[in-house]
Amino acid sequence: MLKKPATTEIPIHELIAHRWSPRAFDPERMVPREQLLALLEAARWAPSCRGEEPWRFLIFDKQTQPQAWEKALNCLEDSNQKWAQRAPVLILATIVNIFEHNDSPNRWAAYDCGAACENLCLQAVHLGLITHQMGGFKLAKTHELLGLPVEVTCMSMIALGYQADPQILEGDYLTRELAQRNRKPLGEQFFEAEWERPFKI
Numbered sequence: 397m398l399k400k401p402a403t404t405e406i407p408i409h410e411l412i413a414h415r416w417s418p419r420a421f422d423p424e425r426m427v428p429r430e431q432l433l434a435l436l437e438a439a440r441w442a443p444s445c446r447g448e449e450p451w452r453f454l455i456f457d458k459q460t461q462p463q464a465w466e467k468a469l470n471c472l473e474d475s476n477q478k479w480a481q482r483a484p485v486l487i488l489a490t491i492v493n494i495f496e497h498n499d500s501p502n503r504w505a506a507y508d509c510g511a512a513c514e515n516l517c518l519q520a521v522h523l524g525l526i527t528h529q530m531g532g533f534k535l536a537k538t539h540e541l542l543g544l545p546v547e548v549t550c551m552s553m554i555a556l557g558y559q560a561d562p563q564i565l566e567g568d569y570l571t572r573e574l575a576q577r578n579r580k581p582l583g584e585q586f587f588e589a590e591w592e593r594p595f596k597i
């Protein structure tokens with residue numbers, strides 16, 4: 397299994413270091429229901445503004461709902477379909493961005509959904525699964541094909557499954573699978589006491 401742990405200045409928890417976004421999914425290996433449930437539990441326990449839990453997740457398991465899974469796959473941009481077609485599970489992460497208690501806009505809904513998605517992805521690492529989040533899907537088509545209510549905003553589609561040999565990928569996909577993972581220097585985005593004063597390592 398190809399591992400691409402984060403290269404860090406200071407050691408970080410291995411769950412965080414080992415999460416990455418592979419594209420080589422094993423199409424033969426389905427995700428057991430209890431593992432899927434564990435991921436949803438992890439997402440469920442994310443913090444949220446006012447405890448609103450504004451996320452709604454729609455799960456498409458190829459094993460149990462092949463036709464629905466196919467529909468979800470068709471919502472993806474072609475460039476994502478090429479590799480995500482091997483993922484046995486697709487998860488659509490959405491939000492309802494209106495507070496339940498007073499119908500006012502919840503501007504933190506997307507923030508909270510991101511936290512829930514990261515929880516899900518980290519739990520996946522713990523269970524030996526891989527995830528790849530995607531923003532590349534057709535919004536109108538997704539609403540129409542999946543029959544989503546108007547008040548729902550789609551955030552990401554998450555491919556989930558077990559990792560395969562990277563060599564099942566071709567061309568640019570293979571190159572990217574094998575490429576080193578990078579991040580901007582810490583001081584470019586983390587400031588100390590004053591805007592744009594780099595936090596010193």
Ligand SMILES: Cc1cc2nc3c(=O)[nH]c(=O)nc-3n(C[C@H](O)[C@H](O)[C@H](O)COP(=O)(O)O)c2cc1C
Nearest residue numbers: 415416417418476528529530531532533551552577
């Ligand atoms: C909201 C979001 C949308 C993304 N959209 C896509 C996508 O459409 N296609 C894709 O191949 N990767 C997509 N990615 C994966 C990112 O490219 C990847 O997370 C980033 O390059 C960092 O790599 P790492 O996850 O391996 O650390 C997306 C990730 C996030 C969080």
